[in-house]
Amino acid sequence: MRGRQVFFETLLNHGVDRIFGNPGTTESPLLDSLLDYPQIQYIVHLHEGVATGAANFYAQASGKTAFVNLHVAPGLGNAVGMIYGALKNNSPMVVTAGQQDTRLRLRDPVLGHDLAAIAAPVTKWSVQVETADELGPILQRAFKIANEAPAGPVFVALPINVMEQETSIPAGKPGHSFAATRPDPAGIAAMARLLLASTSPAIVAGDDVARAGAGDTLVKLAEKLGASVWFEGLRGRNSFPTDHASARGTLAFDAPGVAKQFADNDLVLMVGGPFFEEVWYAPGSPFPAGCKALQIEAAPSRLAYNFALDAGVVADVGAGLAALDVALATVAGKEFDAAAAKRNAALQALKESEAAAQKARVEKAWARTPTSMARAMAEIRAGTPENAIMADETITANLDLFKTFTFAGADDYFSGRGGGIGQGLAGAIGVAVAQPKRPVLCLSGDGSSMYSIQALWTAAHHDLAIVFVILANREYRVLKHNIDAYRARFDVKSNKPYMHMDLGSPTMGFVDMAKGMGVAGTYVAKADDIKAAVAAAFKTGKPHLIEIEIEGKR
Known part of the structure; x- marks a missing residue:
């Protein structure tokens, strides 16, 4: 079996049915093989950055791992900005680029460069396949790393001669891994106690809430708490219904601005995001004095990354929110429910006031x-x-x-x-x-x-x-x-x-x-x-x- 056949069989094994790309000479083995694999559609673009940007949103909108094929060093360079966007979007994506024949490596060929080095700063993993024997295992690992939380793009360089080499190593297959983590009961109990004592809680809904399909659970939790719900300043997904009474809008792009928005809150629960992406430096904390900070994340690397937490839990976002909802139902009493209902009524009144203000703004303009x-x-x-x-x-x-x-x-x-x-x-x-x-x-x-x-x-x-x-x-x-x-x-x-x-x-x-x-x-x-x-x-x-x-x- 030739390398290009291993390549396509690995894609099929991982459920890939689209390739977003811009064709070039070093991609000839891929392009020439497309007719042999009608299950895979090639979405053709006129610029590598557009192909990569399309793949970024495709990964979000399809729930699949996006696959991209670019053209050598200049093409990869054209796409770097969009790969950066995919990294920030946490889009599971395998980005590949054709590479010159490795036998030309010492001759400095036209369009040649160290592709893995170009892609490394904006990807989770960057590698070049050196022999056809590596092709199946490397692509299998690429899909795995792209989907590990927090998800993101990986890069694989594909030399043209490697794609034509013979190999007995079969196509890579996805492992049947059950990686969703369950929350530590002690952590959930600690969060529940803090939320029970809060008189004005707020929630920040990161993109991972949408990815986990946990929006309904978050709505239920917000209503139970009587909590306001905010989005990050930049967001890629919709993690909470924007017409819900609890939805308050987007956060500011500097710490004092965020703290001002949280001024009336004594507790903030952050769920599934990098928290917080700022544009302008300003001293201080995004939390007002005395405000408790809680966080639920699927990846340990994100937890307490930028600031200390009063309670943090590593868990699948949906599982973490569901466990917290159950814990609150166990400990909350009539007094807590009455206070939450009062907060919900206040949020509804605020929502109506803001809608009237926008109507007046439109009428004035x-x-x-x-x-x-x-x-x-x-x-x-x-x-x-x-x-x-x-x-x-x-x-x-x-x-x-x-x-x-x-x-x-x-x-x-x-x-x-x-x-x-x-x-x-x-x-x-x-x-x-x-x-x-x-x-x-x-x-x-x-x-x-x-x-x-x-x-x-x-x-x-x-x-x-x-x-x-x-x-x-x-x-x-x-x-x-x-x-x-x-x-x-x-x-x-x-x-x-x-x-x-x-x-x-x-x-x-x-x-x-x-x-x-x-x-x-x-x-x-x-x-x-x-x-x-x-x-x-x-x-x-x-x-x-x-x-x-x-x-x-x-």
Whole structure:
């Protein structure tokens, strides 16, 4: 059996039915063998970064291990930023790249480099296969490491001659491992005691809650506690229904900001995340004085990583939450239940107040020209089917997005983590491949979209029903906000303009770009036309781009 046959048989053994890739010469053994393996579909992309970004979101939306094939050193280099995003997203992913013939190693061949070294900083494990005998075992190990908590990408370099070598070592097979850990009863009991004594608990729902399918358990626990529920500042999944009374929104990007949001809480329970990813340095703790900190994590490496805990438990996230729910039911009494009910009523009143405030915000901005972000979101929401999935990269429009759209389930919302831009359009491809029966809405700013605009061609090529909405404010708005923050934080007295942050000279024509890649497009300048344009785009059942002119930074 040749190495390339071992390669494909190993993929089939591990349930791979998609390869996200950009073809190249050193990938010839893979490409030439695809017809022999019709069970595997090759999702072709025009850029390695787009292929990797699509695979990242595919892993999240499918629950499978994503598989990527890139092209030698420059191709891997093109993908490094998106691999970083997958690492931050904790996406189980096996990334491969074709490598030059190992017999050329000392001759410094064209496109040659140490691929494993390039990928190592942004992966859990990085290795090159040296002989065909290693191919099955290495790929088997790659799938294992990619899926161990916390999940993430691994990298395997595949020299072209190794793929053609003969071997008697068979294809790798997945082990039937039952790795979900059960919580230590003593730890759960300690948490229950602390929660029972709390008068104002809060919960931070990390992405692992969604991955574990533990959203319903978390809802039950939040209601039992009368706890507010927060999301991390950047999140890739929806771990708690956003229209629930307990849902409070996203946390700030610096420690004092988070502490301010927790100011009325005497206990914070963190579940399934890295806690906390900050943008700006500021001294102090994210917890107010006297606040207890609890944490449940599937991976020991995450527990108490950034701060001391009053109680921490290593366990499968779903099992940990369920055990905590049972423990509280055992010890809670009428007095605790009454206090929790009172807190739930207060959270419901706060939710209604915030909804009224958003309604007033939209009404105040209703007639502005160009269209305000608040109204744009309201109109987009009105034109979007109820069962649509969101692939989000709105960044500065996040506030209005989350106050306008509601996301009930774990598979209703996907976004990128790590802060690298360009993940939205690429990621929408992966979501659509993973969830072909549901319409996909991709929201992106104009600046972000240009990092992965080639995704439009892939959407047309594979006939993916994605509505791409580009919010065109002709600027890197987030950078303008951040330079304001920089000046304030470092006491920089300045009335200088925002240098190199405007995108209007020349103005980018997204409808024309989409047309050039086989995607129909609609340009919308008036707010009154947004709802109809979005609804019409979804009715086509085809990829469609809508460019909406919105206001810039005011």
